[in-house]
Amino acid sequence: MSAILQAQGLSRSFAGFHAVQAVDLAVEEHSIHALIGPNGAGKTTCFNLLTRFLDPTAGRIVYAGRDITRDPAASVARRGLVRSFQISAVFPALGVLENVRLALQRGRGLSMDWWRSDRVLRRYDDAARALLDEVGLGGWADEPAQSLPYGRKRALELATTLALQPRVILLDEPMAGMGAEDIGQAAALIRRAAQGRTVLMVEHNLSVVADLCDRITVLARGQVLAEGGYAEVSADPRVVEAYLGRGTHA
Template sequence: MAGEIILETKGLTKEFKGFVAVNNVDLQVRRGDIHALIGPNGAGKTTFFNLLTKFLPPTRGTITYAGQDITHEKPAQTARRGIVRSFQISAVFPHMTVLENVRAALQRNLGTSFHFWKPEKSLYHLHERARELLAQVDLQDFAEELTVNLPYGRKRALELATTMALEPDLMLLDEPTQGMGHEDVSRVTQLIKKVSAGRTILMVEHNMNVVSSIADRITVLQRGAVIADGPYSEVSKNPQVIEAYMGSADNELQGAH
């Protein structure tokens, strides 16, 4: 059901030897939304993602996904529920073709692990789905290209395709446009909008133009705590948010209007 809460954290906290990286965060992500998590450097965004994907245990608080308490699950269990994270590291094999990368992700999803030793023809049935996914991210013309040769923005598009091959219900995108030129940012922003159909996206993003153009809802973290939550039109006028971003030219909120 669109609009229902798919992911919720209550009082989520992570302390490292007296330093509170994530401080009592209450967050609700609605099914079908593109929800952006923003904040200055050191605000706790990556730590928060690590808590969601179980790479870190919380000090206290709860994480609920689709009505189930997943706070203490192992990373693999959480991934099997359909929570898939992308863009943290370049999650592609550079010396395989673009098509082979997507096919490898499809194999992983089938649970056949990486049967690289299987006869090549037994993988043909995955070709059609792989080509569909490439078409969704405008990479159909690059299918036979070695991944290492792709421009940076296209590599990011390939990561979107390999993430979608795992059939996520909730895609966690960690700074999907980081390090990109303007043209690539625009392309990848539109791709995120396109692939959000039928799924939920929670993204950490620094670029305010991206956030203002595609996010349905925004949560702002500062020093590990939520200082604002709501649609961009509200959040961008919040005095605390404006103050948090002052003096940081590349994060200037007003620049996105």
């Protein structure tokens, strides 16, 4: 396989604080890749750089063979590099189907055609229902989004992300705030969404990471500390020290 998303010497400083320092990252196409590390390791900053919500201080980003280091975030998303956020981003007052329909509509161009009649917008209904079925929300299509339990709101967010026809999906802490009963279902959804796509995820739940991910990059203090499979990185004394605050000598 070849890397579809790469960071080369990626760095970002804020008033002298080095949040991300010379990060090299290669995400293989059609893989599930995790970016993990203790709090303050620079994971979300790295996500913001890769998706162009932040400009790097140094380094470059290559997506699908193209240098996107200075491209606008919206342009990058239109080319299929799409992210989610830690906080569920749906329109709570709209119906579940309407949320997905709006995301599908977004693929038509730059505008959300709020002024169009419902009859015209119904052209997206079949595709929206198919996406809802894909994430297990087929029976919730006519419910208001605000009535969904938290785990199902995250499933709706995944459906709206898939509506943008991503080639690479970046998930920022997809299990955050979920109870144990939702985590297994969410992991299954991510595995299903990854079929034919690439997933890069920031996640604190290491059991989920171990179960889902092909490769793991560990950040600490803004730098790459270790990389490899779960068994390899979890046994690395530097990773143990970064997470637990002590080394093997303690």
